[in-house]
Amino acid sequence: MPASSNLSVPFTRNDKDIGYKKMGSKYMEEQFTWFATKYVSQNKDVLRKLIIGFLYLLSAHITSCVAIVFVNDRLPDRKKHPPLPDLILDNLPYVPWAGQASEYCLALEMVIWIGMVSLSKQRLQIIHRLCLVAGTMYWLRCLCVLVTSLPVPDVHKKCYPFPEADTWNKLKRALDLYTRFGLKVVGAETCGDYIFSGHTTLLTILNLFVNEYAPRSRCFIRGITWTLNIGGILFILLCRGHYTIDVILAFYLSYQIFTSYHCCIIKERTSSFPWKVVDYLSECFEDNKETLPEFEKVSV
Template identity: 45%
Template sequence: MSFATMESDIINWTNKDVLDLLHKEKISGLVTDICRTHDLDGQCLLSFVDRDFYEYPFDQLKLGDRKRFILVVKKLQRNNRAAMYELGLCDDQMLASASTNINFLGTNLSHLSYNLHNKIPTEISRGRNPEFVSSFTPDVKASKLKPEVWKTAIALGYVFLVTWVTAVVMVIVHDKVPDMKKYPPLPDLFLDNVPHIPWAFDMCEITGSLLMAVWLIVLFFHKHRFIILRRFFALAGTVFLLRCFTMLITSLSVPGSHLKCEPRSYPPADDLTVWGRRLRQAYDIWSGAGMSVRGVRTCGDYMFSGHTVALTLLNFFITEYTSRNLYLLHILTWVMNMFGIFFILAAHEHYSIDVFIAFYITSRLFLYYHTLSNNQALMQNDSSRLVSCS
């Protein structure tokens, strides 16, 4: 029996049919073992709601395995609305709109709606009540999300404040950059074996500008643009705030002899004049977004690379908040991310460790944040968490 024939009769699926589907979709063995152990059939898959993927026994799945299993179940439910209606899992309005419910960009936001039913008992969410299920299916829940522009405004203020502090710190570390004659460039595996390319750093910033243009297009078309925009501001501000500390803690020597770096001279015994000039230089850096193509040249801000942070954040946000069907776009953004990093190193503007640490910290913070935002248990109040753990 073909898969298409089986899918049309999903209500009568046995556990063997479910296991055949998982095998066809190349789902991990752990998911298959769970479905076999708990004897899940076709009706069970149709009755799944979001919270079921994060509770026992599926709470032990890895993030990647869980996401693939969710995609399979959601696709099955989307293609079998008539069967769900027959079982009382959706109403007439949802059945009629099944063919018109299309999301062009940003299909990965269903987890944002968990808090809409965090006070509903698990037993009810797994029941056959059509009123409850029709109110809390992912598409309906996502449509009820409020943009809460004021939160986005606070996140924007946060990132403005952090970037200003970063600009001031960059001026301070420039003034204490080690003497190039006394402290030559440190040994570096990449820089020692790749010749300096003068135009490479400009190419890095052009690559970043292209990624920013793609990100703005995604925001323009995205239904939940204010939500993901404040996420972007929050993560960007946090990473750059961390960068302020790493720049101040240790001053690395200048990575390339082509860089003309030396501490600035200030009038003696005039603290107000000194800080006035520093704040003016910080404003020039802040208004120029730290980009050399806008005339900003700084030294000493090596650990870790701010350009790599920007490239990586843009890449990860574009790939996370666009449809998985746009795989060519995702490949392109990853290629631009990697080429941008290569251009930074080819320009000898940063040590290899600066770029590696920047990519690692940025990607880990992004993944940690979205892993926590996908954790349904964290959306419950404290009493609910205690009950769910008992």
């Protein structure tokens, strides 16, 4: 048969599949090459900061889980130490399902924050800033729960301290708490970690980041996050998850850490030693100390 006659032979289905696979693999290779050479090279410094911020938050979260387990094992005796007097809790009804409702508020805020970040051109900057602020709050909370143990505010709550457990057993419980993210909806139960409220901290930080970086024309988004923030705090009090002082401190400290960090970005302070250290750290993570980035929608 002449060689030219091979051109008339139609492709079989297997030949087409092989051709499509080759085209697909070539396209994926081109996309990976573009991502590695262009995107990563252009954002190499930002990605480095993001990785450092993520590791900072991860280490703070792990340490906080370990501290909570050790604090749980040295709870004050509930027979000798009843719940402390609390002006707000003493005048609010007890609602057992309110604890899960506060976590649903937290989940909705997280969804809004993810949507806002995914549409912003400064997504990597926003994420690494949230990691730094949240990580700092976790380190502060770890310190506070270790130095002071308060009586359990909820008389209905069952706490199971194991003061005689060995270190390995406690680390296993800390790992279980970490994998459950400390959420009641997935079965995490903690006692003793009251000063200050971790749920209020996350609610407030997510709310502040959405308010700072969401489009200025979308005022309803800010209204939703503020409603979720305040509603989540109210649910925490209704379920007796924390004393009132816990949520007040959590909201105040979250606001101060968030505001202080963003002030360091746009204004240099060198009047005292602590601010010099903060300025130096902010310079390591922030290139521009003149203005905060406005929301810019990513092009599609």
